[in-house]
């Protein structure tokens with residue numbers, strides 16, 4: 001609660017490997033796993049490059065240039081040009097913003113929703129638990145892509161309904177993990193210790209259970225982001241994704257699939273971008289999980 | 299001793315847990331089956347018995363951290379079962395617990411300050427944070443923690459130091475009763491004495507009343523005024539500590555005393571009488587006297603009739619064959 005020695009405890013937490021601050025745990029992960037550290041660097045680089053794009057990119061991502069339609073990759077157009085003569089590499093760099101948004105926004109929504117429901121479900125038990133878990137079962141019973149399509153279509157399409165659809169299919173898995181963690185945490189002696197001191201049940205849940213779920217939440221977060229990006233790509237590919245001109249990478253693959261035989265680089269470049277981004281998040285998620293695992297087990 | 303007012307009185311406490319067996323069939327664990335005792339202000343009552351006999355459950359029932367299946371607990375004359383949740387939270391100021399496992403009982407994501415301050419904050423003891431912090435520092439120094447440790451996390455401490463944090467937290471609200479649930483059995487032998495001395499000093503200084511739980515009669519010899527010996531959910535014998543050590547009445551007490559390490563290694567070896575048979579399970583406790591399957595002195599009646607507690611001077615014991 002006192003924040004006078006935040007630095008000292010941050011570094012101290014890093015040394016021990018169990019308990020302590022989240023920042024300390026992350027620092028330890030970066031030391032333990034080169035792959036995770038490298039992946040984090042790649043992700044940060046992509047995000048920074050994309051948001052700083054207007055500062056250094058020579059082309060406008062949306063300005064057509066008829067003379068350069070379908071120009072192949074070259075020194076001036078690294079990834080060639082598309083059917084309207086727009087620089088493909090510029091569009092990729094700008095498109096990263098959309099993919100990041102699609103990774104972060106619905107994932108954040110589903111993590112918040114799933115954590116809240118999982119926490120209440122595991123802590124309250126009984127009927128509340130039964131009801132929430134059956135709801136989660138229903139959501140998980142359908143293929144997530146199909147469910148997301150239905151929800152997105154019902155809400156009328158567009159970026160907002162994609163976000164809502166992805167959050168809707170994502171919360172159930174999170175709720176299950178957080179519920180299991182809550183149920184194991186609430187049997188711990190430190191919870192009984194809080195009770196013995198006279199702390200209210202609702203305060204116990206927020207002050208003692210929730211903070212001890214943070215490692216799980218971080219893992220879920222890093223692993224859910226690539227899933228959301230992939231799902232959005234698939235939705236775009238199926239024609240129910242974000243609408244142009246806010247072109248996401250998934251939408252770019254969808255649009256250029258017609259030219260797959262004649263101008264293969266058009267679909268290949270955004271495909272590769274998705275692959276790199278998703279892999280980086282997966283490696284990062286694995287690294288976080290491996291570092292936190294000994295802690296989560298006890 | 300009789301001048302001391304009664305602080306806590308437990309009357310025929312029963313605790314049954316629902317559990318699942320190997321085949322997932324429903325079972326009832328009879329953890330505590332009719333335990334009565336009292337504790338007077340300022341004294342230390344020791345509760346002794348083998349692991350799994352129900353000591354911790356009794357401790358939790360005494361503080362109403364568990365709701366008993368049967369029986370009642372009176373604290374300063376108030377039936378804890380009659381209190382509303384908010385009244386119960388309020389009365390918790392006066393009764394605290396020190397846990398056996400100093401690793402599991404401290405929230406791993408809280409700093410020492412927050413751990414010790416939590417009771418003070420919960421009961422809004424001080425208006426200003428400065429006062430709370432002053433009290434936390436005072437408690438830390440009293441239990442032997444350095445002021446620089448206030449911003450550390452539990453995992454940065456040894457078991458003994460963690461137990462000191464737990465003690466400081468338990469004392470923060472100036473409680474009357476402290477249940478010490480095997481506070482030293484998870485610690486190195488070299489540290490046990492330090493913590494026991496600290497607990498004795500604190501008791502003297504603050505006029506605390508202890509319910510001191512231990513599986514080792516040797517540990518409680520020097521700190522307890524009276525002892526309750528427990529076997530498989532029931533009390534076997536209670537009485538003043540010296541009497542129990544000088545002339546144990548109940549066969550189980552005798553067995554426990556023989557297990558206490560003797561200074562003379564020859565004596566120790568000779569006396570290591572093992573009990574016959576396996577430890578019976580609280581799921582299927584033996585009928586009659588629960589000790590009869592292992593008791594070297596048992597007779598025919600023991601398997602049929604449950605022995606009642608009977609008084610023998612200052613002592614009480616539950617065995618058919620004590621005269």
Ligand SMILES: Nc1ncnc2c1ncn2[C@@H]1O[C@H](COP(=O)(O)OP(=O)(O)O)[C@@H](O)[C@H]1O
Pocket residue numbers: 315316317327328329347348349350351352353354355356580
């Ligand atoms: N919450 C619970 N649920 C089911 N069984 C329990 C629970 N708590 C304790 N028990 C059982 O009750 C018995 C007594 O446990 P406990 O009071 O912890 O014994 P002790 O502290 O003497 O070692 C044991 O058989 C234990 O398994």
Ligand code: SF4
Pocket residue numbers: 548549550587588589590591593594595596597600605616617618619
């Ligand atoms: S009642 Fe019988 S079995 Fe029980 S302790 Fe006495 S002699 Fe042993």
Ligand SMILES: [Mg+2]
Pocket residue numbers: 350353354355398479480
């Ligand atoms: Mg115990």
